[in-house]
Amino acid sequence: MKKIAxxxxxxxxxxxFAQKEITGVVKDNSGAALPGVNIIEKGTxxxxxxxxxxxxxxxxxxxxxxxxxxxxxxKLEKEATSSTIDVVLSEEGGQAxxxxxxxxxxxxxxxxxxxxxxxxxxxxxxxxxxxxxxFDKALQYKIPSFNTVQTPVNDATSLLDPYEIRNMGPxxxxxxxxxxxxxxxxxxxxxxxxxxxxxxADISAIPTDAIERVEILRDGASAQYGSDAIAGxxxxxxxxxxxxxxxxxxxxxxxEGDGEMLGVSLxxxxxxxxxxxxxxxxxxxxxxxxxxxxKVDAAGDAGxxxxxxSDVQAFLAKYPDAGNINGAPETTAAKFLINGxxxxxxxxxxxxxxxxxxxxxxxxxxxxxxxxxxxxxxPFLKDFFGDGTPASYKGYVPTFTGDLNDYNATLGYKxxxxxxxTDVSITTGGNKQDYSxxxxxxxxxxxxxxxxxxxxxxxxxxxxxxxxSFNHIVGNLDISKVLSxxxxxxxxxxxxxxxxxxxxxxxxSWEGIGADSFAGNRPENSGKWNRYNxxxxxxxxxxxxxxFLINGTVRHEQYSDFGxxxxxxxxxxxxxxEDKITLRGSVSTGFRAxxxxxxxxxxxxxxxxxxxxxxxSGIINNVSPQARIxxxxxxxxxxxxxxxxxxxxxxxxxFNFTVDYYNIKVEDRIILGDKIDTQFGTVAWFENxxxxxxxxxxxxxxxxxxxxxxxxxxxxxxxxxxFKNERISPVKSNNFGQTLESLMFTSRPVTxxxxxxxxxxxxxxxxxxxxxxxxxxxDQDGLDANLKTEFIPKIVTDLGVTFSASDKLTLSLxxxxxxxxxxxxxxxxxxxxxxxxxxDPAKVKNQYNLITFNGRYDKTTYDxxxxxxxxxxxxxxxxYKF
Numbered sequence: 001m002k003k004i005a006x007x008x009x010x011x012x013x014x015x016x017f018a019q020k021e022i023t024g025v026v027k028d029n030s031g032a033a034l035p036g037v038n039i040i041e042k043g044t045x046x047x048x049x050x051x052x053x054x055x056x057x058x059x060x061x062x063x064x065x066x067x068x069x070x071x072x073x074x075k076l077e078k079e080a081t082s083s084t085i086d087v088v089l090s091e092e093g094g095q096a097x098x099x100x101x102x103x104x105x106x107x108x109x110x111x112x113x114x115x116x117x118x119x120x121x122x123x124x125x126x127x128x129x130x131x132x133x134x135f136d137k138a139l140q141y142k143i144p145s146f147n148t149v150q151t152p153v154n155d156a157t158s159l160l161d162p163y164e165i166r167n168m169g170p171x172x173x174x175x176x177x178x179x180x181x182x183x184x185x186x187x188x189x190x191x192x193x194x195x196x197x198x199x200x201a202d203i204s205a206i207p208t209d210a211i212e213r214v215e216i217l218r219d220g221a222s223a224q225y226g227s228d229a230i231a232g233x234x235x236x237x238x239x240x241x242x243x244x245x246x247x248x249x250x251x252x253x254x255x256e257g258d259g260e261m262l263g264v265s266l267x268x269x270x271x272x273x274x275x276x277x278x279x280x281x282x283x284x285x286x287x288x289x290x291x292x293x294x295k296v297d298a299a300g301d302a303g304x305x306x307x308x309x310s311d312v313q314a315f316l317a318k319y320p321d322a323g324n325i326n327g328a329p330e331t332t333a334a335k336f337l338i339n340g341x342x343x344x345x346x347x348x349x350x351x352x353x354x355x356x357x358x359x360x361x362x363x364x365x366x367x368x369x370x371x372x373x374x375x376x377x378x379p380f381l382k383d384f385f386g387d388g389t390p391a392s393y394k395g396y397v398p399t400f401t402g403d404l405n406d407y408n409a410t411l412g413y414k415x416x417x418x419x420x421x422t423d424v425s426i427t428t429g430g431n432k433q434d435y436s437x438x439x440x441x442x443x444x445x446x447x448x449x450x451x452x453x454x455x456x457x458x459x460x461x462x463x464x465x466x467x468x469s470f471n472h473i474v475g476n477l478d479i480s481k482v483l484s485x486x487x488x489x490x491x492x493x494x495x496x497x498x499x500x501x502x503x504x505x506x507x508x509s510w511e512g513i514g515a516d517s518f519a520g521n522r523p524e525n526s527g528k529w530n531r532y533n534x535x536x537x538x539x540x541x542x543x544x545x546x547x548f549l550i551n552g553t554v555r556h557e558q559y560s561d562f563g564x565x566x567x568x569x570x571x572x573x574x575x576x577x578e579d580k581i582t583l584r585g586s587v588s589t590g591f592r593a594x595x596x597x598x599x600x601x602x603x604x605x606x607x608x609x610x611x612x613x614x615x616x617s618g619i620i621n622n623v624s625p626q627a628r629i630x631x632x633x634x635x636x637x638x639x640x641x642x643x644x645x646x647x648x649x650x651x652x653x654x655f656n657f658t659v660d661y662y663n664i665k666v667e668d669r670i671i672l673g674d675k676i677d678t679q680f681g682t683v684a685w686f687e688n689x690x691x692x693x694x695x696x697x698x699x700x701x702x703x704x705x706x707x708x709x710x711x712x713x714x715x716x717x718x719x720x721x722x723f724k725n726e727r728i729s730p731v732k733s734n735n736f737g738q739t740l741e742s743l744m745f746t747s748r749p750v751t752x753x754x755x756x757x758x759x760x761x762x763x764x765x766x767x768x769x770x771x772x773x774x775x776x777x778x779d780q781d782g783l784d785a786n787l788k789t790e791f792i793p794k795i796v797t798d799l800g801v802t803f804s805a806s807d808k809l810t811l812s813l814x815x816x817x818x819x820x821x822x823x824x825x826x827x828x829x830x831x832x833x834x835x836x837x838x839x840d841p842a843k844v845k846n847q848y849n850l851i852t853f854n855g856r857y858d859k860t861t862y863d864x865x866x867x868x869x870x871x872x873x874x875x876x877x878x879x880y881k882f
Contacts, residue, residue, distance in 0.1 A: 027087070034089060130800075145698060160404075170199065207335040211237070211238065239267065249877065267280070277342075286332050364400065423479075488541040493534070506520065594636070599621060639667040669690055743863065776790070794821050798818065816874075825861060
């Protein structure tokens, strides 16, 4: 018995000596400690949790493996080869930029450095570092091929600025949230601005503090995701953290002392039960009006409005800008977003997200001067917009108010059984915009049955011109499996139903001429329309070797209103030189279905006509009786062919670069044409008008961790160069002129480069970014055919300074457009006749007046510019971590 007891004692002693103690700290990607992380010795019940400082201590056997897990974060395994193991956990979908990306493949996710497709990954820190007030404007200064700018004439466009990737228009980039399709806006751009005739999702409505990262696939992806993905896909990945919340207070002002901004945002998370998480964001903001009017030319205005030059000069002596309000509108926004999930079992998960955004935008039409809307024509205006005496009437400025409601929500279920990954989800989303016009009147000479004027002196001055609404419901089933170490498969289906509504305005807003500045939606142009489509895809990935990948996808979609479309994609990647160099390329076909907005929109609109002031014209839709009489065909889908070839290299740990060439051909491109005089008046319509080709080069390079004194310095350079962006076939009718050609093909920079430097030392961080906007050219409506206008290339410099006062408190100062660089344009002669014109100052002045509305839009011209006209902006923010 004594021998047996001694043996047990020796075994216990040897077991104790075989164990060792491991200590460490667990943090997230931002460097914040994670309390409550579970650390388990793999294969045992031996485990501990981290304390309030993220620290832990555990005794394990030699050769053990530690498993780190935390709700909302990816599991991590570490071999216990050291007595100190510090760990950084990544949020699920929130990894470092060279780790797994989920966009661009329907099989197993892959590393960003080994994917067969060019994908930009922008972190939440990158977005915040721009100091921009909204998500879309932050992307403007992070992605060279992404462009957006506020238009000088707002109306409904003020609710959503047009944006585009690779000069392809807003409707050819598909927006996803956590991999699920986001709803389109209900707004259709009808003004003479980039994006005319198209619509897009309202990405400005997404609160930046809710975003973990953004994956931008710069390649045609209709085969993988369906319609709208001709130019690429933007996948917005939401935060999943169940802890480490923060509150941010933002403020800002322009160097002119206007455009004051104040905002507050809360992002936080919590556990739900023992296996669930919920991350939520609340964001409130208010941006005041900023105004950059030009000085109006008296002779030009007198000629346009048939007014006495002396009367015009007398008014402009008091109001040199003619009362015009030209800049960024007043905007108030409230944004709410949640993102959550729960493990139902070891192999099944429920996930969900939802967002609601309310935006109110107040903007202005062109000021109606007293020589434009005169008392001789409308004597009662002295009562409407004065105290009843002629001397009190100084004209009026109609106001435009837009109320936007945007929502989206997804509920899904994931499971993994026998290696098969199944994802089932349903997504809903919608966008509604209601408009109001104040300080206006209906100048129609309409009488009632008693012979009394209904409008004119009896007109109301406030109107409800209606609005628009769009919503969709999307069901997805996605299944994938890694069949072997070489073959992965993915397949699935999508069902989508869409609804579009044009909301009728009150009678006074549309009867006759309608409300001055913004006529309402007429009853015959209002209504509800819907459609549905069903799609299915098959995706195969074959790793020929560990270095050589081939990926193929085929997709078919069937629409209820115009039939079906079948598209495919083939991509490949080859790595060599110990994975330091990657060659990649793809060829694909794609399509874009005409939106319900394009099919059914029919309306009257006010727009600037050079030399004639503001005029009323109309849009007729392709399914109307008027379209049949004019012989206008119904719309069909656009078709595309995309080719991308690129190289990526990582010569060292701190240096990497990618270069990608792209070539996109779009057939039967849908456009909203020029206004044509017909038997129905001056009207425009949509049609599949021509084929186009866009080609160019994207460059991205990063060099980090350069030691400089006690700090670290990093550089980044990215650029986009457009080789071709042009029409390659004749137009199908005569409703596509030089102005529209300019808006589609030359209104965005021919090249755009971003050179940035970041330096971190102690508690301070510094960033300096220089964005080069290359030239853009316009052939504006009314401009002499022998001239064009050219926006001169400019460099906009942004400075950022952060100070980490403590582990919890960070102060940030951003000075955007540090050097107060403003858009600048000039006339350029197309030929000898143009040169002769430029030598005649009187003719040059006339051309200037035509395209700037007599100087009202001197910085941008009436059609816009390639970056903001607001100049320097100062932004100060305070972030406090819980």
